[in-house]
Amino acid sequence: MTEAYDRDNVFAKILRGEIPNATVYEDDHVLAFSDINPQRPVHSLVIPKGAYRDLTDFAENASEAEIVAYVRALAKVARAGDVTETGYRVISNTGADGHQEVPHLHFHIIGGAPAGPMARRMDVDADG
Numbered sequence: 432m433t434e435a436y437d438r439d440n441v442f443a444k445i446l447r448g449e450i451p452n453a454t455v456y457e458d459d460h461v462l463a464f465s466d467i468n469p470q471r472p473v474h475s476l477v478i479p480k481g482a483y484r485d486l487t488d489f490a491e492n493a494s495e496a497e498i499v500a501y502v503r504a505l506a507k508v509a510r511a512g513d514v515t516e517t518g519y520r521v522i523s524n525t526g527a528d529g530h531q532e533v534p535h536l537h538f539h540i541i542g543g544a545p546a547g548p549m550a551r552r553m554d555v556d557a558d559g
């Protein structure tokens with residue numbers, strides 16, 4: 432069964448203006464803001480304004496206008512962070528095994544320093 436969207440998740444509250452955020456980019460379909468716990472000098476979160484739980488929900492249900500705006504915004508946010516030339520990592524944790532903590536679709540854009548290996552090996556990271 433597909434899980435319902437949780438309207439009380441922290442990013443829904445940010446979108447409603449109930450919690451402040453450090454906005455780095457915004458348009459009709461997308462909001463991007465600094466991660467509250469940055470993992471590198473540049474760490475932005477890019478979220479659709481629509482109520483989508485994760486990448487699967489968004490890819491299956493968002494309109495083409497929302498999808499185009501979202502993908503274009505990823506590059507705009509990288510440019511805003513001045514990491515386009517030096518490089519950056521894009522991550523979207525999805526569901527339980529993906530270790531998704533906030534159930535509103537978000538892509539992390541992380542840069543400004545080397546990101547390191549992509550993921551720890553399963554056999555040394557079995558506990559998450």
Ligand code: AMP
Binds near residue numbers: 467
């Ligand atoms: P994930 O594990 O992919 O769901 O990551 C959720 C991210 O949201 C984490 O990197 C948190 O630091 C970040 N986060 C949680 N609350 C806030 C907030 N109020 N403002 C900005 N970032 C947040």
